[in-house]
Amino acid sequence: MPSMAHVRRFMTAAALALATLTPTWAQELVSVRNPNVNMRAGPGTNTEVLWKLAQGYPLQVLERRGNWLRVQDFEGDQGWIAASVTTNVPHHIVKGTRVNLRAGPGTQHAIVGTVNYGDVLRTTRRQGDWVQVQHPSGRGTAWIASNLVWGW
Known part of the structure; x- marks a missing residue:
């Protein structure tokens, strides 16, 4: 069984590695x-x-x-x-395997479509932890959780 110090070092290293893959506004x-x-x-x-x-x-x-x-x-x-x-x-790329697109910025809103890993979406705006994107069909916009996409 690994020690707590070993687990903390691993978690810190993992967090640093993820940080390099997560864009920031700077x-x-x-x-x-x-x-x-x-x-x-x-x-x-x-x-x-x-x-x-x-x-x-x-x-x-x-x-x-x-x-x-x-x-x-x-x-x-x-x-x-x-x-x-x-x-x-600005564009985002989907990081999740199969991700729901929603009618509004939150899981309480209806699912209006799905996208797959690697799909590129035109960004229209951000609101909290959600990103509004151009619907892949070209008709209107939809929302996706920001932790499931990468970009700006």
């Missing part, structure tokens, strides 16, 4: 402007493509080098992206 965030944007291993078009990113995909900016941004996504993956293919239009 951090610079961007979203992908165009569909199918390359995230690369280094700054420049002559470096390996690591991933293709969908339009709206939110990213945390870690470093700027010329016209390139070193970024990190919600899973902690890092790479480089051209600044010209980013925007300051």
